[in-house]
Ligand code: ADP
């Protein structure tokens with residue numbers, strides 16, 4: 001059943017931050033589960049050779065499994081490699097396998113190397129009805145991440161509430177601006193999500209306040225707390241939404257999903 005307003009056009013998010021370990025994959029997994037649970041049709045594209053999102057969403061991604069690698073390098077279509085999440089109706093996954101580790105190099109000499117994901121996704125969305133696409137990126141700004149930026153219309157930046165949070169962010173925003181100028185004029189940083197928040201520390205309060213001051217329109221009201229249940233869920237091949245439905249981590253991702261749906265596409 002649909003409990004949230006659905007977008008009139010597919011919203012395509014790339015979840016990005018050049019730092020590792022800030023909660024990108026965790027956000028892709030749990031936000032997509034929350035959106036699907038709320039009645040949306042959601043496609044997750046795992047574009048990180050580590051395949052952590054594929055693991056957490058419990059889809060097959062052993063070496064050689066048809067995957068996003070075949071789409072960006074071998075011209076396969078997304079509907080040839082798509083899998084259904086066992087967790088929620090309406091949640092679909094394009095898995096990443098270790099094969100993707102070589103794609104960064106293989107793409108360099110290919111025609112339209114920055115547009116390969118975007119074009120495949122365009123053909124897929126012409127045929128299938130999807131409300132949200134969430135793309136999980138590796139931490140580096142290589143051709144895979146550039147493919148994600150070119151395919152997306154919105155960027156969601158997870159920010160860990162710790163000391164160096166704002167450092168590196170200006171570099172990320174500059175890179176996004178370059179993409180916008182040269183490759184994808186539709187790209188917008190629409191959403192910032194504060195995550196791994198520990199309300200017991202003054203530092204977390206301070207970082208959250210700083211980020212809100214710099215990005216008043218983009219930061220969601222919802223904050224994702226640091227929660228052991230969130231970090232445990234992937235080892236059970238589940239999102240925290242199913243693993244511990246009433247935990248603070250699960251409820252906060254449900255609330256973040258609702259906020260994103262209600263706010264809609266930024267002007
Ligand atoms: P990234 O994709 O940016 O590298 P991950 O999503 O893999 O980051 O998160 C890094 C680590 O932090 C993982 O072990 C994950 O389980 C843990 N983690 C992420 N979000 C939270 C949270 N809100 N509370 C506790 N642990 C978290």
Ligand code: MG
Nearest residue numbers: 024025048052
């Ligand atoms: Mg990750």
